[in-house]
Ligand SMILES: Nc1ncnc2c1ncn2[C@@H]1O[C@H](COP(=O)(O)OP(=O)(O)O)[C@@H](O)[C@H]1O
């Protein structure tokens with residue numbers, strides 16, 4: 001597998017130095033270098049690419065660069081060589097401790113960088129041959145269901161799917177089973193040229209991934225795949241429970257996460273999906289009608305499914321109606337809340353109206369952070385959300401020097 005080469009430098013001058021140094025390197029195992037100018041972009045690209053070698057300037061995220069190295073190298077497929085502004089032993093150690101494979105001062109780039117790259121590439125290839133490729137046996141089907149319309153089910157599952165696709169390496173697909181009034185394509189500004197209804201029209205009882213693939217849309221910004229709902233309500237009836245079952249079976253063989261949005265009215269097509277789900281996220285709100293519907297649905301689901309499958313998500317959790325608290329809801333429903341999603345009318349409505357998920361446009365907003373926590377619950381350490389590098393604690397040179405003298409780094 002070729003290794004992607006990424007160049008993350010902080011000035012034109014640095015770029016020239018590195019590119020001159022690279023002109024002497026045989027790059028046969030590496031893709032042409034991709035230039036990146038922003039730490040978020042770097043995290044996003046390395047989270048979804050295969051094996052990647054990053055040539056990173058120590059100034060790239062200023063004082064937050066060591067923290068950035070730590071996040072990048074949390075993934076075994078990413079290796080980082082840090083370019084230092086000058087020969088600086090303490091700084092070099094700091095980067096090596098953060099997980100860098102090597103450090104090279106800019107002044108020595110021409111003479112040392114080619115050898116350093118060759119070494120790291122050789123090691124990466126050894127790992128690629130020796131270790132099994134991370135794989136999944138069967139993907140996880142995760143359903144979102146809102147027992148009351150308008151509680152935010154579609155908005156939350158769409159943002160969760162985008163977050164998983166953008167900040168986690170395994171492939172993700174989102175299926176819109178709200179067959180009459182599907183919202184996913186609109187929420188992602190996707191033109192549903194192919195939908196589950198067009199799939200149904202072609203379906204003749206046999207289904208494999210090759211057959212299914214042309215019906216999946218791609219959300220370019222995140223890489224998320226989408227099986228959109230029919231474009232008109234009357235087409236919903238083309239979609240049979242058998243088709244839904246086969247589709248989900250095929251998708252979970254090809255995607256690590258198969259997320260599903262469902263309508264409030266419980267239909268056979270939703271029940272098929274619920275039967276296959278590893279988790280059923282029930283979305284509710286601090287609103288008496290939503291709570292009452294949730295109670296009714298829980299009563300039914302508890303008869304059908306094991307308790308550990310049922311998870312409660314509280315949307316707009318900071319909006320209090322007549323004193324109803326999340327704790328009271330948990331007690332009343334006898335189920336703990338796994339995610340509290342705050343209300344943010346402005347971000348939610350803008351993101352809906354513009355068709356851009358808030359997790360991409362405003363990753364540091366509390367509402368996005370709450371979605372990232374949910375993504376971490378599902379994907380564990382594989383999920384790496386962007387951190388606001390400017391908010392990293394800064395450490396003065398003197399303090400760093402003192403810590404160095406004390407042997408702390
Ligand atoms: N956390 C939130 N903060 C503010 N508004 C929200 C939030 N979640 C959802 N909304 C609003 O609720 C509306 C309905 O959401 P939607 O996802 O379509 O609900 P459902 O799928 O449950 O019917 C959205 O258009 C959005 O404006």
Ligand SMILES: [Mg+2]
Nearest residue numbers: 153154178183
């Ligand atoms: Mg909906």
